[in-house]
Amino acid sequence: MAESSGNPPAERIGYITRVQSFSACHRLHSLRLSDEENKEVYGKCNNPYGHGHNYKVEVTVRGKIDPVTGMVMNLTDLKRSIEIRTFHQTFLLSLPSTTENLAVYIWDNMAKALPASLLYEIRIHETDKNIVVYRGE
Numbered sequence: 115m116a117e118s119s120g121n122p123p124a125e126r127i128g129y130i131t132r133v134q135s136f137s138a139c140h141r142l143h144s145l146r147l148s149d150e151e152n153k154e155v156y157g158k159c160n161n162p163y164g165h166g167h168n169y170k171v172e173v174t175v176r177g178k179i180d181p182v183t184g185m186v187m188n189l190t191d192l193k194r195s196i197e198i199r200t201f202h203q204t205f206l207l208s209l210p211s212t213t214e215n216l217a218v219y220i221w222d223n224m225a226k227a228l229p230a231s232l233l234y235e236i237r238i239h240e241t242d243k244n245i246v247v248y249r250g251e
């Protein structure tokens with residue numbers, strides 16, 4: 115890539131994303147609702163036998179593109195952080211296993227693994243049509 119001469123380039127902000135897939139079975143159920151209320155709220159997804167999804171999780175970090183390395187962060191390091199922090203643990207079932215709660219859970223784990231303020235977004239594809247985004251708010 116050609117480099118221009120003159121003033122140094124302005125600070126550039128980039129977003130980089132690593133995708134991780136996994137399969138899991140779940141049942142939507144809240145311990146704070148009665149059996150009847152659970153059926154009412156979650157419908158077929160409250161079936162006691164559960165059902166499975168092929169989840170696709172996108173972890174996006176946001177940061178300055180280092181002028182020397184050309185990277186926001188090394189994607190190989192991001193990959194390792196995701197593998198270590200996120201998917202070798204069991205999702206706590208004290209909460210309903212919605213994709214929203216899963217996104218918050220993954221956010222909280224990734225926040226422990228990444229440099230402060232880099233983590234930008236967790237995006238989960240529960241199915242091709244159901245997508246949840248969490249940005250730590």
Ligand SMILES: Nc1nc2c(c(=O)[nH]1)N=C([C@H](O)[C@H](O)COP(=O)(O)OP(=O)(O)OP(=O)(O)O)CN2
Nearest residue numbers: 142159165167211212213214215240241243244246
């Ligand atoms: N706000 C949320 N709503 C629902 C969630 C969730 O995580 N957050 N999850 C589900 C279920 O997990 C369910 O598996 C999804 O059901 P559905 O949308 O019916 O998905 P299908 O693939 O069966 O739908 P098709 O459109 O027929 O392909 C429900 N709600």
Ligand SMILES: [Zn+2]
Nearest residue numbers: 140159165167
């Ligand atoms: Zn489901």
